[in-house]
Structures are given as structure tokens and as C-alpha cells.
Amino acid sequence: xxxxxxxxxxxxxxxxxxxxxxxxxxxxxxxxxxxxxxxxxxxxxxxxxxxxxxxxxxxxxxxxxxxxxxxxxxxxxxxxxxxxxxxxxxxxxxxxxxxxxxxxxxxxxxxxxxxxxxxxxxxxxxxxxxxxxx
Numbered sequence: 498x499x500x501x502x503x504x505x506x507x508x509x510x511x512x513x514x515x516x517x518x519x520x521x522x523x524x525x526x527x528x529x530x531x532x533x534x535x536x537x538x539x540x541x542x543x544x545x546x547x548x549x550x551x552x553x554x555x556x557x558x559x560x561x562x563x564x565x566x567x568x569x570x571x572x573x574x575x576x577x578x579x580x581x582x583x584x585x586x587x588x589x590x591x592x593x594x595x596x597x598x599x600x601x602x603x604x605x606x607x608x609x610x611x612x613x614x615x616x617x618x619x620x621x622x623x624x625x626x627x628x629x630x631x
Contacts, residue, residue, distance in 0.1 A: 560611075
């Protein structure tokens with residue numbers, strides 16, 4: 498491996514300092530636990546922070562894609578296969594107040610479609626699948 502130039506070494510040091518200051522959304526203990534369940538070990542907090550940062554980026558990309566798909570369905574750019582409410586204002590069952598339907602709310606179908614487009618196969622855990630009551 499070729500030695501780093503002074504500019505590359507300075508950029509690497511700056512990135513490592515920024516990583517030390519960054520507090521990931523996913524706790525390092527959770528990252529350590531998930532890595533150990535997958536059969537990997539990491540004792541360096543910088544490595545754990547890199548894994549947490551990559552997981553955050555993946556989640557953000559999935560949610561951004563799901564939000565764009567949801568917006569496309571809502572604006573009618575894509576044929577929506579889900580039933581939609583034609584009223585702009587609906588009554589909230591829990592509060593009895595009018596709720597603006599123009600607020601965005603992602604649905605599991607949007608996230609599943611985004612995951613499928615990224616090459617992930619998303620299925621429900623067996624304990625979330627509804628059982629037949631007959």
C-alpha cells in the first residue's frame with residue numbers, strides 16, 4: 498500500500514476527529530450486540546461508530562425513497578393500489594378532532610417497496626402475521 502500524501506493524511510485525521518465527536522443515533526452498545534450476533538467483534542469505538550453511521554445512512558436512504566414513492570402515490574403520478582380517502586379533512590377516532598390528510602404518513606407498503614427496489618427482501622416476522630380466526 499502506498500503511503501498517504503500530506504493532504505490525504507490531513508483529511509484522514511480530520512475525518513477521524515469528526516468521527517470521535519459524532520454521537521450516532523444508534524447506541525454503540527446496540528451496534529456491538531448486533532455485530533456479536535452476526536459473528537463479528539469490534540472493540541474500537543471508531544469502528545462501531547462507522548457501522549452505526551452506515552446503518553443511519555441506509556435507513557435514511559430507505560426512508561427517503563419510501564417517502565418519494567408515497568408522495569408519488571399521493572399526487573397520482575403512480576396508480577395507487579391502496580384505497581384512499583377522498584376527503585381532505587377526516588375525523589380522528591381517538592381525539593374527535595379534524596386532522597389534515599395532507600400530512601405525510603409512510604405506510605409499511607411504501608417502505609417494503611423501497612427496500613425491494615434496493616435489493617432487500619422484507620417479510621413480516623411470524624409473530625406479526627395475523628392468524629386465521631376460524
